[in-house]
Amino acid sequence: SQTIHQWPATLVQPVGSPLSLECTVEGTSNPNLYWYRQAAGRGLQLLFYSVGIGQISSEVPQNLSASRPQDRQFILSSKKLLLSDSGFYLCAWNTGGFWNTEAFFGQGTRLTVV
Amino acid sequence: QKEVEQNSGPLSVPEGAIASLNCTYSDRGSQSFFWYRQYSGKSPELIMSIYSNGDKEDGRFTAQLNKASQYVSLLIRDSQPSDSATYLCAVRSGYSTLTFGKGTMLLVSP
Numbered sequence: 180s181q182t183i184h185q186w187p188a189t190l191v192q193p194v195g196s197p198l199s200l201e202c203t204v205e206g207t208s209n210p211n212l213y214w215y216r217q218a219a220g221r222g223l224q225l226l227f228y229s230v231g232i233g234q235i236s237s238e239v240p241q242n243l244s245a246s247r248p249q250d251r252q253f254i255l256s257s258k259k260l261l262l263s264d265s266g267f268y269l270c271a272w273n274t275g276g277f278w279n280t281e282a283f284f285g286q287g288t289r290l291t292v293v
Numbered sequence: 294q295k296e297v298e299q300n301s302g303p304l305s306v307p308e309g310a311i312a313s314l315n316c317t318y319s320d321r322g323s324q325s326f327f328w329y330r331q332y333s334g335k336s337p338e339l340i341m342s343i344y345s346n347g348d349k350e351d352g353r354f355t356a357q358l359n360k361a362s363q364y365v366s367l368l369i370r371d372s373q374p375s376d377s378a379t380y381l382c383a384v385r386s387g388y389s390t391l392t393f394g395k396g397t398m399l400l401v402s403p
């Protein structure tokens with residue numbers, strides 16, 4: 180069966196510090212991978228998605244970046260965090276293809292920028 | 294701009310009642326529809342998926358889809374306090390990514 184791992188679970192970082200969140204998927208090949216952010220009281224905002232190694236699409240302009248160095252690894256980074264980067268960051272995956280498929284989420288990282 | 298609209302709630306129902314959660318979407322070409330449940334502080338978990346007009350039942354959950362009205366709903370029968378959570382509606386068109394609504398908070402009182 181497929182599983183998705185995301186770490187760390189919680190993170191407190193000072194403004195201006197760098198960020199690296201990692202996500203890996205097991206049990207599948209060539210998944211679509213996604214980074215979402217959920218700010219307090221708000222909906223899920225898609226930040227980045229990737230359909231293959233080295234292929235990253237950005238949905239919103241910001242000081243965050245994403246990379247996919249391996250088929251089942253997705254990394255979210257920032258060089259300098261802003262207070263507004265606080266939120267609940269979620270990695271998700273689904274199988275590629277035209278029809279459906281459901282997206283499955285990791286456990287999330289609660290980021291607080293202070 | 295694809296939009297998915299949900300009433301933010303909270304929707305309050307007594308234990309044992311039927312909870313009805315609604316969602317409308319703007320992209321008439323949408324083909325795949327999903328309901329996720331999200332407990333406070335946790336990540337969303339998939340409850341139901343529906344792709345064709347009509348009803349789809351899974352245990353106490355029934356998803357209903359009406360593409361002509363661009364409307365999808367989730368019914369929860371015999372609601373339990375453990376069903377108290379935020380329910381997210383998500384929609385996909387073809388190769389596009391999922392678009393989520395902001396969610397409806399459901400409160401089931403004992």
